[in-house]
Amino acid sequence: MPEYRIQRAVSADGTEIAGRVLGQGPPLVLVHGAIGDGDIAWEALLPYLTDRFTCYLPSTRGRGLSSDNPDHSPPRLEEDITAFVDSVGEPVCLVGWSGGGAWALGVTAHSGSVAAVAAYEPGVISVMREDDLARTGATVAQVGTAAADGRLVDAVRAFASWICTDDEIAALEQTDFYARWAPAVPAMLQFFQHDAAYAGPRSTDPELLRQVAAPVLLLRGRQTKLSTWFAHAARHIAQNVAHPQVRELRGVGHFAPLLAPESIARELISFFESVRQPA
Numbered sequence: 717m718p719e720y721r722i723q724r725a726v727s728a729d730g731t732e733i734a735g736r737v738l739g740q741g742p743p744l745v746l747v748h749g750a751i752g753d754g755d756i757a758w759e760a761l762l763p764y765l766t767d768r769f770t771c772y773l774p775s776t777r778g779r780g781l782s783s784d785n786p787d788h789s790p791p792r793l794e795e796d797i798t799a800f801v802d803s804v805g806e807p808v809c810l811v812g813w814s815g816g817g818a819w820a821l822g823v824t825a826h827s828g829s830v831a832a833v834a835a836y837e838p839g840v841i842s843v844m845r846e847d848d849l850a851r852t853g854a855t856v857a858q859v860g861t862a863a864a865d866g867r868l869v870d871a872v873r874a875f876a877s878w879i880c881t882d883d884e885i886a887a888l889e890q891t892d893f894y895a896r897w898a899p900a901v902p903a904m905l906q907f908f909q910h911d912a913a914y915a916g917p918r919s920t921d922p923e924l925l926r927q928v929a930a931p932v933l934l935l936r937g938r939q940t941k942l943s944t945w946f947a948h949a950a951r952h953i954a955q956n957v958a959h960p961q962v963r964e965l966r967g968v969g970h971f972a973p974l975l976a977p978e979s980i981a982r983e984l985i986s987f988f989e990s991v992r993q994p995a
Contacts, residue, residue, distance in 0.1 A: 721738075722735070723774070725800040727785075729795070733777065735782075736773045740766070742988075742992070743772060744809045745772040745774065747811065748776075749815045749816045750839075751897060751900055751904045753779035754779070754780050754781075765981060765984070768985060772804065776793045790910075790916075794822040802827055809834075810832070811834045813973055818838050818840065821838065821953065825927040833930055833931075835933070837935070838949055840952050840953065851878065859904075863901050868898035872894045872898050876893075879970050880969060884970070920949075920952070932953070933963065934950040934954060934963070935965060936965070938967065939966075939968060
């Protein structure tokens, strides 16, 4: 990794949240999804961004450089990112991938430090069809069984088969993806378990989305495996935030930030540079 420094913040419950910082230009905070951490989620995308943005790569609790805490419920994870964003000390552009897209929207609703937010295939459980919901539950159970047996790589494979197309899996097989992402499995399982048990307000509820005043870019891949779910999620969010833009990317799936970073970078650069222009 190129030269970097480490940014640290303290979440509302006292958990230390940390991430590497590299690049030059206005601040851009990138939030990982349910699996992975701030470093490995964005390493393919960074070379396309660091000459234009100072990129901040936080990890939520229990991942990367951050400390851990038993509570991995949705509000606590949003507080992790909120504390980190506020610690930058100036308005930031914010990006969230998958589960991190929902956290990023929650941060934008509650913090005055977000100038604009982009989400790549954010998940909204409330709009998931029953068949997809059942398959998701079966996948989480499979991941949990593998993790309990100490087979973390198999747990990542189970997760990938749920959300990745055959072409994406074939591409990932040519890399060290499974071994490198395996250490994040325990925190991912805590997130899934606490998210399923949580019954309070969510950042993707219509009334909370209506508090998002900053411009919002919603991205999704046309070849993504859970296309119906992500299409419904994007529509749900766009109908409730004040200033939405929706873009579909040809030929890519859910792991485009890792496997097709150029296409993601083009959209992010275009969006964030446009919203920085004076009215």
